[in-house]
Amino acid sequence: MKTVADELESINLGAPAHFGGLTIFPLFRSGPIPAQPQYALLEDALLTGVARVAELGDGGSVPELRFENLSQTPVLLLDGEELVGAKQNRVLNLTILAPPKKAITIPVSCVEAGRWHAESDAFRPAEHVMYSRARAAKTAQVSFSMARSASRRADQSAIWDEIALKLESMNARSPTQAMNAIYDSMATSLDAYLDTFACAEGQAGVAFAAGDMMGLDLMDHPHAFRTMFPKLIRSYALDALGAPNSAAISASEMTSFLTRIGKTNCVARAAIGMGEDLRLTGEGLSGAGLWAEGRCVHLCAFTVNENGGSRQFRTSLSRPSPRRP
Numbered sequence: 001m002k003t004v005a006d007e008l009e010s011i012n013l014g015a016p017a018h019f020g021g022l023t024i025f026p027l028f029r030s031g032p033i034p035a036q037p038q039y040a041l042l043e044d045a046l047l048t049g050v051a052r053v054a055e056l057g058d059g060g061s062v063p064e065l066r067f068e069n070l071s072q073t074p075v076l077l078l079d080g081e082e083l084v085g086a087k088q089n090r091v092l093n094l095t096i097l098a099p100p101k102k103a104i105t106i107p108v109s110c111v112e113a114g115r116w117h118a119e120s121d122a123f124r125p126a127e128h129v130m131y132s133r134a135r136a137a138k139t140a141q142v143s144f145s146m147a148r149s150a151s152r153r154a155d156q157s158a159i160w161d162e163i164a165l166k167l168e169s170m171n172a173r174s175p176t177q178a179m180n181a182i183y184d185s186m187a188t189s190l191d192a193y194l195d196t197f198a199c200a201e202g203q204a205g206v207a208f209a210a211g212d213m214m215g216l217d218l219m220d221h222p223h224a225f226r227t228m229f230p231k232l233i234r235s236y237a238l239d240a241l242g243a244p245n246s247a248a249i250s251a252s253e254m255t256s257f258l259t260r261i262g263k264t265n266c267v268a269r270a271a272i273g274m275g276e277d278l279r280l281t282g283e284g285l286s287g288a289g290l291w292a293e294g295r296c297v298h299l300c301a302f303t304v305n306e307n308g309g310s311r312q313f314r315t316s317l318s319r320p321s322p323r324r325p
Contacts, residue, residue: 003262005263010029010031011204012028013026013251013258014026019193021241021243025251026199027203027216027218038073042076042078045071050070050073051071053106055087060087062110063108065105067104069098076096076298078129079093080138080300081231082130083124084180085122086121088115088116088176089115090108091179093108094152094277095290096271097274097292104272105272110159112174114176128234129228129232131239132238133239134166135235135300136302136303141158146269150269160177163177170182182238189237204218204225206225207257209248209249210236213302213303214257214302215300216261218298219297260285264280264285264287266279278291280301285303
């Protein structure tokens with residue numbers, strides 16, 4: 001397995017684009033790339049019926065879901081993807097390559113504090129991933145949990161507090177304090193980012209800056225990344241809407257950020273599903289990835305605040321009584 005530094009050194013940084021407080025840099029892989037990814041993406045698998053995500057048993061479990069892959073092909077579930085429906089909306093705590101013809105239990109976090117009743121039997125994929133500030137905190141929390149107890153849980157109370165703060169700052173309303181409602185309320189503004197930014201031919205990832213936030217998502221195949229590109233841009237843009245006057249950053253600043261990621265401490269553990277789960281921790285940084293089938297399938301990293309992004313938030317919103325894990 002290559003080191004994270006080796007992986008990033010093989011990446012070429014493209015020309016930046018800037019709009020509304022968000023700067024993005026396309027990332028390109030050097031060397032040969034297979035004609036197609038060696039897996040199906042979660043959304044495609046769910047929509048075509050070759051995979052299912054449901055509550056764990058009749059009673060359900062807030063931090064866990066059941067994923068069943070019915071096909072002969074692995075299915076990739078990306079860190080931060082949101083699943084909407086069932087008893088409450090969840091996001092994936094980490095990236096998982098689910099093996100063929102097998103059911104596994106996957107770790108998730110609730111992003112809808114005030115609901116615990118079934119809206120549907122199964123989940124549907126959202127058109128976004130978790131916005132980056134919350135995702136960065138979740139990543140740091142999961143890494144801490146894995147180091148301390150080998151579990152893959154996030155700090156659920158901190159996630160609910162973060163979403164409550166985001167709802168308030170975006171002037172969004174949701175009776176169940178659902179993260180999904182923030183994206184719905186800001187749909188027109190988010191569409192402006194999608195209309196501005198385009199995925200380049202051969203692009204396999206993106207590095208971004210939004211206000212005081214920096215991060216990246218890198219995948220192993222341009223086809224897979226192109227499919228995920230709109231979801232990722234919506235997530236970055238939601239952070240940028242909170243800092244619309246942020247200036248563009250330079251290529252040298254982004255290169256320095258990538259170098260910092262390469263120098264972080266990386267611990268590999270057996271993954272849920274296939275491969276090895278990578279956890280990145282460093283001063284002011286958190287990250288994670290998945291190494292499987294001889295390649296880095298996904299790598300994400302973010303800047304975080306000094307306490308790892310798990311600070312407690314105060315809000316004037318009155319929260320419905322949540323069901324806690």
